[in-house]
Amino acid sequence: MTVVTLPQALSFRLNRQHLTKPAADALIAARTLIGAQAQVHSAAILQLRARSEAGAADGDIDRALYQDRTLVKLWAQRSTLHLMQADDLPMILGLRREHVQGYHNWYAKEGLSADQVETLVTAVVQALEQGAHSRMDLSRRLVPILGEWARPMLEHSWGGIIKLACALGHVCHGPAEKACGEGAREALFVHLGQWLGHSLTVPDGRTAMADLARRYLAVYGPATPADFKKFVGFYAGPAQQAFADLGKEIVPVTLSGKKAFVLEHDxxxxxxxxxxxxxxxxxxLFDPYLLAHADTGQYLEDRFRPAIYRVAGWISPVILRQGRVVATWTHSRVAGPNGTGAWAVQVTPLERVYKKELPAITRGLKRLSGGLPVSVTGV
Structure with missing residues (x-):
């Protein structure tokens, strides 16, 4: 097998993920990444800014999400929220439908029968056909009709029944959020077909997995089926089958003494x-660069893992040098000149960070800040 060095692999990934040369816009960046992880909405914006020329403005992303609807927010790989390019939704829904039985198993453990699950999904879809609703809107509307048994899965903070309705292709996140008192805000959900203005033809799960594996290897390769399994958050069997289904499109290479795969034409x-x-x-936060491989030792020393992969699935913001993690950072919003906002950033080195690197770090932070002034300490 062809031997690939780790610097070659990291450089390839940086190039393909628009981290060497930015994409023309956030939409291209989102397609390349196969979605920006949006469990924290602002984190997805940072992921797209890091990869877009001059950064991605909030207004541009909002326009793509809520007016053009070329970006769509919904649960995707790893059952986590992503900003997905609309053209990728058939592939993602093909993947998500392979998770449906897992949802049914979970609902059964929570005491819901199959008939109750079907009733809830139908009721949610019918309600959303009438307009956007938050979880609490749906609960206030449907619990008096269905009964108290429906409340837990309608109000569940991790999605409840709405996640299944999303996996079946009925639901996505809608027009931003609504205020619900004391400064809190609630996510709004809409009927996916109505939101897009058309229905979607969803491929079978095996076809979707192969398509996704092809896209994954083009950006995150070289990689193994175990890496792909981590990225999609699925079972080992379908991940291995997806690589097998690519057949002669992929070739094996040796990376760090282990077998991995890359698209033959790449x-x-x-x-x-x-x-x-x-x-x-x-x-x-939550950058896909840090979520695409089971072997994180390729870009991070094992002793530093707790600083990056934190409790409750929290993924720290990082600084890379030639593709390897050398520091984490945090920021706070402060008053800037002329009454504008600014970022005060604290860098925590994991390896030595040099003073000569400060200009490049500051430029990267300013891109993520949307052009706000940035002050940096810790370097």
């Missing part, structure tokens, strides 16, 4: 990839 680009001397990238 092998020349992988072997030609060279690290950019001193390349610095600043990434925000």
């Amino acid at each position: 092998l020349p680009a992988l072997l030609a990839a060279e690290p950019v001397e001193g390349q610095i990238n600043v990434l925000g």
